[in-house]
Structure formats: C-alpha cells, structure tokens
Amino acid sequence: MPKVATRQDARQKLLDAALSVIRTKGYSATSVDELCAAAGVTKGAFFHHFKSKEELGVAAANHWSQITGALFAQAPYHEHADPLARIIGYLEFRKALLQGGVPEFTCLVGTMVQESYETAPAIREACNASISDHAAALEPDIEAAMRDRALAADWSAASLALHTQAVLQGAFILAKAKGGAAVAADSIDHLIRYLKLLFGPGAAERQS
Amino acid sequence: MPKVATRQDARQKLLDAALSVIRTKGYSATSVDELCAAAGVTKGAFFHHFKSKEELGVAAANHWSQITGALFAQAPYHEHADPLARIIGYLEFRKALLQGGVPEFTCLVGTMVQESYETAPAIREACNASISDHAAALEPDIEAAMRDRALAADWSAASLALHTQAVLQGAFILAKAKGGAAVAADSIDHLIRYLKLLFGPGAAERQS
DNA sequence: ATATACATACCGACCAGTTGGTATGTTGTC
DNA sequence: GACAACATACCAACTGGTCGGTATGTATAT
Numbered sequence: 001m002p003k004v005a006t007r008q009d010a011r012q013k014l015l016d017a018a019l020s021v022i023r024t025k026g027y028s029a030t031s032v033d034e035l036c037a038a039a040g041v042t043k044g045a046f047f048h049h050f051k052s053k054e055e056l057g058v059a060a061a062n063h064w065s066q067i068t069g070a071l072f073a074q075a076p077y078h079e080h081a082d083p084l085a086r087i088i089g090y091l092e093f094r095k096a097l098l099q100g101g102v103p104e105f106t107c108l109v110g111t112m113v114q115e116s117y118e119t120a121p122a123i124r125e126a127c128n129a130s131i132s133d134h135a136a137a138l139e140p141d142i143e144a145a146m147r148d149r150a151l152a153a154d155w156s157a158a159s160l161a162l163h164t165q166a167v168l169q170g171a172f173i174l175a176k177a178k179g180g181a182a183v184a185a186d187s188i189d190h191l192i193r194y195l196k197l198l199f200g201p202g203a204a205e206r207q208s
Numbered sequence: 209m210p211k212v213a214t215r216q217d218a219r220q221k222l223l224d225a226a227l228s229v230i231r232t233k234g235y236s237a238t239s240v241d242e243l244c245a246a247a248g249v250t251k252g253a254f255f256h257h258f259k260s261k262e263e264l265g266v267a268a269a270n271h272w273s274q275i276t277g278a279l280f281a282q283a284p285y286h287e288h289a290d291p292l293a294r295i296i297g298y299l300e301f302r303k304a305l306l307q308g309g310v311p312e313f314t315c316l317v318g319t320m321v322q323e324s325y326e327t328a329p330a331i332r333e334a335c336n337a338s339i340s341d342h343a344a345a346l347e348p349d350i351e352a353a354m355r356d357r358a359l360a361a362d363w364s365a366a367s368l369a370l371h372t373q374a375v376l377q378g379a380f381i382l383a384k385a386k387g388g389a390a391v392a393a394d395s396i397d398h399l400i401r402y403l404k405l406l407f408g409p410g411a412a413e414r415q416s
Numbered sequence: 417a418t419a420t421a422c423a424t425a426c427c428g429a430c431c432a433g434t435t436g437g438t439a440t441g442t443t444g445t446c
Numbered sequence: 447g448a449c450a451a452c453a454t455a456c457c458a459a460c461t462g463g464t465c466g467g468t469a470t471g472t473a474t475a476t
Contacts, residue, residue, distance in 0.1 A: 010452070026323035028236035032436060043437090044453050053436065103326060110381050114322050115234035117384035118311060128385040155401070159394045162382060166395040167371075170378025173318050174370060176325035177336040186367045187374040193363070194398070197405040218426070240462060251463085252427045261462065 010045040018060040019067075024103040027057055027112045027123070054120050057112060061126035064108040065133065072137070083144035084199045088192055090138065094168060095188045098181040105181065106172040131169075135161040145199050153198075160198075167191045219257040221247040226268040227275075232311040235265055235320045235331070262328050265320060269334035272316040273341065280345070291352035292407045296400055298346065302376060303396045306389040313389065314380040339377075343369040353407050361406075368406075375399045 017039035021030050032053055036046050050056040077089025098105050113127035135158075142157040171184035225247035229238050240261055244254050258264040285297025306313050321335035343366075350365040379392035 024326050026234070026236055028234055029323060029327065031434075033434080042453050044441095044455095045451075047437070048450085048452060051437095109385075111322050113381060113385045114319050115237060117387070118232050119237065124385065124387070128387075131382065131385050155394075155398065160398065162391055163375075163395045163398040166378030166382050166391070167375055168378065169381040170374030170376065173321060173377040173381075174339065174374050177317075177321045177332065177339050179325070179332070179336075183370055183374070186363075187371045190363065190368065190371040190402070194402040194405070197402070202410075239460080241460085250427050252465095253425075255463065256424085256426060259463095 010039070010041045011049040013039040013041055014046060014049065014056065015060055015063040018056060019064060019108055020103065022057075022060065023106055023108050023111055027115045032056075054122060057116065057120065057123040058126045061109050061112060061123065061130050065130040068130075068134065069137075072134070083141040083148060084195070086141045087138065087145060087195060090141075091164070091188055091192050091195070095185050098175075098184055102175055102179065102181070106176065107169060110169045110172060131165055132162075135165045138164060149199055151199070164191060218247070218249045218253040221249055222254060222257065222264065223268055223271045226264060227272060227316055228311065230265075230268065231314055231316050231319055235323045240264075262330060265324065265328065265331040266334045269317050269320060269331065269338055273338040276338075276342065280342070291349040291356060292403070294349045295346065295353060295403060298349075299372070299396055299400050299403070303393050306383075306392055310383055310387065310389070314384065315377060318377045318380060339373055340370075343373045346372060357407055359407070372399060 014035060017035055018030075021035060021038050025034075032043065032046055035056070036043050046056070050059060072090070072093075075090075075093050077086055077093050080086045080089055109127035109130040113124055113131075116123040116127075138161040139157045142160050145151075146153065146157060167187055167190075171187040174187065175181050175184040222243060225243055226238075229243060229246050233242075240251065240254055243264070244251050254264070258267060280298075280301075283298075283301050285294055285301050288294045288297055317335035317338040321332055321339075324331040324335075346369040347365045350368050353359075354361065354365060375395055375398075379395040382395065383389050383392040
C-alpha cells in the first residue's frame with residue numbers, strides 16, 4: 001500500500017476540489033471550510049499549503065492552465081495539414097467539450113476574474129495569463145492561414161485569437177443564464193462561420 | 209423644501225448603489241452592510257424594502273434592465289433607414305460606451321449570473337431575462353436585414369442576436385482580465401466585421 | 417376640525433452562525 | 447532529531463437577518 005499517496009497530496013486534492021467548487025459557486029461564495037470538506041482535507045492542511053485563500057485562487061488558476069494546456073495540446077485537431085482546418089478543428093473541439101452540467105464545461109478563470117479583477121490583483125493576473133496564453137497558442141495557426149491566403153487584413157492574428165476567447169467566455173455566460181449548453185454551441189457556430197468568411201474562397205479579394 | 213424627497217427613496221439609493229458596488233466586487237463579495245453604507249442607508253431600511261439579499265439581487269437585475277433599456281431605446285442608431293446600419297450602429301454605440309474604468313462599463317447581470325446561476329435561481333432568471341430581452345430587441349432589425357438581402361441562412365435572427373450578446377459579455381471578461389477596454393473594442397470590431405461579411409455585398413450568393 | 421386607526425418608511429441594537437486565519441499539537445520520513 | 451505534512455482547537459471579525467421601536471402620512475368617522 002502506498003502510504004505516501006495519502007500523504008503529500010492534500011495540495012492536489014484541494015486544487016482539484018477548487019476547480020469544481022469554484023466553477024459551481026464562484027470564488028467569493030466558496031469558503032475555505034467548504035473547499036477542505038470537498039477535498040477531504042482539514043483546515044490545517046489548507047493553510048499549510050496556501051498562506052491565504054487568495055493564494056489558493058492564484059494556484060487554482062495556474063492549475064487550470066496546466067490541465068487545459070495539456071488537454072488542448074494532445075487534442076486531435078493539430079493533425080490537420082491546413083492551418084484553417086486546425087483552427088476550425090479547435091472550435092469544433094471546444095463545441096464537443098460542451099457536455100454534462102454547466103459547471104462542468106465552463107471556465108474557471110473566466111468565472112474567477114469577474115469576481116476578483118478589482119479586489120485581488122494576483123488572481124486577476126493569473127487568470128489573465130491563463131486566457132492570454134491560451135489565446136496565444138492559436139496565433140501561429142491564424143498567422144499561417146493569413147499567409148496562405150495572402151490576407152492583408154486590418155486586424156491582427158492576436159486580436160482574432162483573443163476574439164475567439166471572448167466568444168467562448170461570453171458563450172459560457174449565456175449558457176449559465178439560460179441553464180444549458182445549446183446557446184453556447186450556437187455562438188461557437190457563428191464564430192466558425194466568421195472564420196470561414198474571413199478565410200474562405202474570395203476572402204482575400206473582399207478584404208483589402 | 210421637499211421633505212418627501214428624503215423619505216421613500218432608500219430603495220432607489222440601494223438599487224443605484226448595488227449597480228456600482230456589485231459590478232466592482234461581485235455579488236457574493238458585496239455585503240449588505242457595505243451596500244447600506246454605499247447608499248447612505250441603514251440596515252433596517254434595507255430589510256424593509258428587500259426581504260433578503262437575494263431579493264435585492266433580483267431587484268438590481270430588473271433595475272439594470274430598466275436603465276439599460278431606456279438608454280438603448282433613446283440611442284441615435286435607430287434613426288438609420290437601413291436595418292443593417294441600425295445593427296452596426298448599435299455595436300458602434302456599445303463601443304462608444306467603453307469609457308471610464310472597467311466597473312463602469314461592464315454588465316451587472318453578466319457579472320451576477322456567473323456567481324449565482326447554480327445557487328440563486330431567482331437571480332439567474334432575472335439576469336437571463338435582462339440579457340434575453342435585450343437580445344430580442346435586436347431581432348427585428350436582423351430579420352429585416354435578412355429579408356432585404358433575401359438571405360436563406362442556416363442560422364436564425366435570434367441566434368445572431370444572442371451571439372452579439374455573447375461577444376459583448378466575453379469582451380467584458382477579457383477587459384477585466386487585461387484591465388482595460390482596448391480588447392473589448394477589438395472584439396466588437398470583429399463582430400462588426402462578421403456582420404458586414406454576413407450581410408455585405410455578395411453575401412446572399414456566398415450562403416445558400 | 418379633530419380624534420382614532422392603521423399603514424408605510426425607517427432606525428439601530430442585537431443574534432446566531434460563518435468567515436478567513438492562527439496557534440499548537442501529532443506523526444511519519446530522511 | 448529536524449523537518450515537512452498534516453490534524454485539532456480555537457479566535458476575532460464579520461455575515462445575513464431579526465426585532466422592538468419611532469416618525470410620518472392617510473383614511474375614516476365623528
């Protein structure tokens with residue numbers, strides 16, 4: 001029996017618990033006690049690993065970056081030869097992720113940054129890094145697609161990458177408001193349509 | 209001296225205070241005491257007008273709907289003869305609203321629904337109504353634009369209207385994460401570009 | 417005109433429960 | 447035996463909410 005396994009992993013259990021609890025109730029409404037209960041850990045363990053609730057918030061945002069980073073890095077859409085196909089594939093992948101209850105497919109950092117952007121700068125910055133890094137990962141494919149089609153656009157690859165994240169974050173808000181994933185899928189479809197119009201046949205001629 | 213003025217307006221003062229305080233700190237992190245202090249009102253007055261904090265949340269969402277409803281109803285973009293111009297005008301208007309600090313231009317109900325969608329059904333529904341009604345107000349113009357151009361689209365006016373709200377809500381999240389309005393404006397620009405591609409010259413031929 | 421009756425608007429002390437955080441153990445490991 | 451990884455007990459501050467009370471307005475009957 002790996003006795004070591006029960007020891008030393010309180011931090012991980014807290015971090016994992018934070019992902020689901022905070023996505024369900026929000027950061028402020030989530031108490032330390034609740035987090036400990038969900039993780040099956042005592043309060044002493046909590047403050048042994050995190051010197052404050054805010055530090056847990058920062059760590060949770062970073063944890064989220066790691067997990068989602070790994071998920072998207074190994075996703076199959078990277079295999080497409082055409083960069084545009086990879087971008088569309090990414091968005092189809094995000095649509096396919098809209099499974100289960102709303103708390104299960106929504107974004108931790110999008111939720112957290114709303115509550116803490118003015119009151120907890122460290123959390124805001126960790127959330128910003130998570131979103132911005134994820135967006136930055138899309139830039140090379142967007143740039144390649146622009147080059148392929150010789151697009152002389154009045155927008156940058158970076159701004160389009162951020163726009164995809166805006167649509168996704170907004171789609172999550174609508175899903176929360178309406179209590180279902182359907183709206184979110186519709187919004188992603190509109191984004192896909194936008195990309196196809198931007199990069200599709202005759203696109204270079206339409207833009208100048 | 210209007211002695212009456214000092215009476216009876218505690219409710220309004222609380223509602224107005226709620227708009228700014230909740231947009232800054234979020235719903236959960238805003239305490240009743242804080243709300244009272246910001247409104248210059250006592251706790252007794254609070255619970256005289258609202259039987260619970262949650263009821264204040266619902267009332268604040270409705271108050272927000274009223275205020276924003278009036279703002280957009282009297283906005284100048286309705287004067288355009290062309291329905292597409294009205295839609296683009298609406299989005300330009302929203303871009304022009306990105307002034308001042310982040311808490312001043314972001315959306316109350318978008319913020320609130322993130323925190324309460326699972327825990328406070330009444331607030332969720334009030335926020336949903338605010339967003340959905342606002343989106344619904346855009347539908348007639350979208351439908352008219354589709355009719356004008358004889359678009360046989362595989363998307364509905366309703367879904368496009370909701371998509372505009374998703375982009376706006378997402379733009380606010382990015383603005384909060386990055387600490388400035390610039391990203392939000394860029395995202396609205398992408399949305400405007402999408403609409404121009406959807407409805408612009410040759411659009412009917414491109415879609416089938 | 418005025419007394420009675422009642423409703424509305426508001427005040428502020430108070431309460432029980434919860435909050436984030438701390439101080440002091442205990443236990444296993446190198 | 448030193449140190450990390452926890453557990454337990456506890457605390458002051460704050461939380462949403464209650465409650466008895468007061469000031470003011472209004473309808474009605476006399």
